[in-house]
Amino acid sequence: MATISEFKQLFDKFLRENKCPTGEIVKKKYYFPVDQLKTIYTSMLTTTNIQWSQFQQMLINYVENLDFCYYSWECFSLIVQHLNTDKTNVYMFTNLLGFIKIPTEKNEDDKLLFKNNKRPQFKYNSEQLKSWVTVVWDDMKPFMLSNIKIRRDMLTLLIEKIQMHLNNPLVTADFLMDSLDTPGPIAILGLQGIFILVKDYNLECPNIYGKLYNFFTTDMFNYRYKTRLFYLADIFLRSTHLPELLVAAFVKRMARLSLVAPPTDIQIMAAFIGNLLIRHPPLKVLIQSDSIVSSDPYIFEEKDPLKSNALNSSLWELVSLKQHILPKVGKSVNFLFKKLPQVEWDMSELLDDSYESMIDEEYKTDFQKVSLTYEKPVSFSVPLSNHMDDLWTLDD
Structure with missing residues (x-):
């Protein structure tokens, strides 16, 4: 050899x-x-x-x-x-x-x-x-x-x-469409290939938004190319001329998935939802809605985004995340309930976020010092709030 x-x-x-x-x-x-x-x-x-x-x-x-x-x-x-x-x-x-x-x-x-x-x-x-x-x-x-x-x-x-x-790049269309039906990262790569054909070579793909919508499942959090999926979805949904019914389905889908998403992904989806609301101001009604959780009309299992009834729902999922255990996550969600900015959030910075960077940021945070006693000590004797004698009897 x-x-x-x-x-x-x-x-x-x-x-x-x-x-x-x-x-x-x-x-x-x-x-x-x-x-x-x-x-x-x-x-x-x-x-x-x-x-x-x-x-x-x-x-x-x-x-x-x-x-x-x-x-x-x-x-x-x-x-x-x-x-x-x-x-x-x-x-x-x-x-x-x-x-x-x-x-x-x-x-x-x-x-x-x-x-x-x-x-x-x-x-x-x-x-x-x-x-x-x-x-x-x-x-x-x-x-x-x-x-x-x-x-x-x-x-x-x-x-x-x-x-x-x-x-002729268009000859790859059939192969890429077949790849969309393969679970996991191959489907995401196929989606990106289709996107290039649609954008650069005028390929007509009428059901592309339906296929994109069905990528957003709980399995996506384990995908190797998860950030690529968010990136593609942001590009696909960038047009302000898309039907509000379609965009509302994506907004609601991501809000629902955020309940079970890792903290880093919650931040991405919160920014994504914010950008979609900025592009489509009438969808702010989803935040202002007073719908009761038990009567949520949104159909999560529906494969067709236009039939998911998302426009009649609300973003109650994000309300529950305002008190997230990680302050950074809660802060990113709280921004959606304030006056939305004119400029969209930069998704590229969030796509590179990780658990390590989030932990490092928490370590660098200065927390307010909290007093450990609420009574001012006046001597070296037992403090006034010592209730031990009330609860225990010490034998000689």
């Missing part, structure tokens, strides 16, 4: 032998040894005794070069067609896809691994790059459907770097 030092030697040889290539091909176009790089990548994927972190450290000096990243994706498009879980490490391949960036365009200050002013210069071809990326995405689908971890990792890559570089 190859060792990490042997791979370093392979890369050194790769770099040394191709600095000054000769032959007719060098005169016609920019020279990059794709076949040689593909062989090195293939060897990496078939090695079982080396950790990804070691490969990452070895590649870190190469990924700064535009031509290396550009032609790496050509290598990936060739390798992916022959991926085999029995012979190659597919997890390592997904790590490679995440580590090697997809170049967007060529700038004058970009580094090139094999730059030579006497030879044809490197030319960035966006259409060619898109075709390579599309092949990688299409050929990775069988692995995504059979392995939940690979599916999650590839969905993350799709959102962060791949989707915008596909020949």
Whole structure:
């Protein structure tokens, strides 16, 4: 089996032998040894005794070069067609896809691994790059459907770097819609992918708000991408032209969930509710309503937000949280019952909050000193309020 030092030697040889290539091909176009790089990548994927972190450290000096990243994706498009879980490490391949960036365009200050002013210069071809990326995405689908971890990792890559570089990003719509039906973080990643298609590529998704609404359950507090869900919901509900019936359902849903939410999430939901009330002033009636708890008309189990009857309810849940055991949480809820500000709360600061930061803040809080006795001592004798003699008899 190859060792990490042997791979370093392979890369050194790769770099040394191709600095000054000769032959007719060098005169016609920019020279990059794709076949040689593909062989090195293939060897990496078939090695079982080396950790990804070691490969990452070895590649870190190469990924700064535009031509290396550009032609790496050509290598990936060739390798992916022959991926085999029995012979190659597919997890390592997904790590490679995440580590090697997809170049967007060529700038004058970009580094090139094999730059030579006497030879044809490197030319960035966006259409060619898109075709390579599309092949990688299409050929990775069988692995995504059979392995939940690979599916999650590839969905993350799709959102962060791949989707915008596909020949037709809309072809991912069906896959993303299927991901919405998978419980847990995969559904949230699918939701973000759908959001990108709706926003940037005019995808029509009529039931997207219903799907978003049903993400808000007690299970969400255990999601790995919980903050991403809050972030997406804030963007989806940012429009002031949404029906008040729909927005009221989200407000009431979050108020109900806040009863069982962790303290950090209560703060996020309180700010979220406040922002929705600022965007839709008529919904302030939910705070001012005098509805009795036992007659709350809101239907928590209803899947359709428009049928949840939230607009006829009230936010009694938040009233009960005004006296939360943590002062910071109670304060964040109390703000909703005062005159709402004109400017929305900054959600980004709250999304990074954690138990550790909340505890640290409580430690730094100066509390008012409370007297331990209510009678001024006048001597060293037993104080006046000593009731021990009234309750106990001490034998000699």
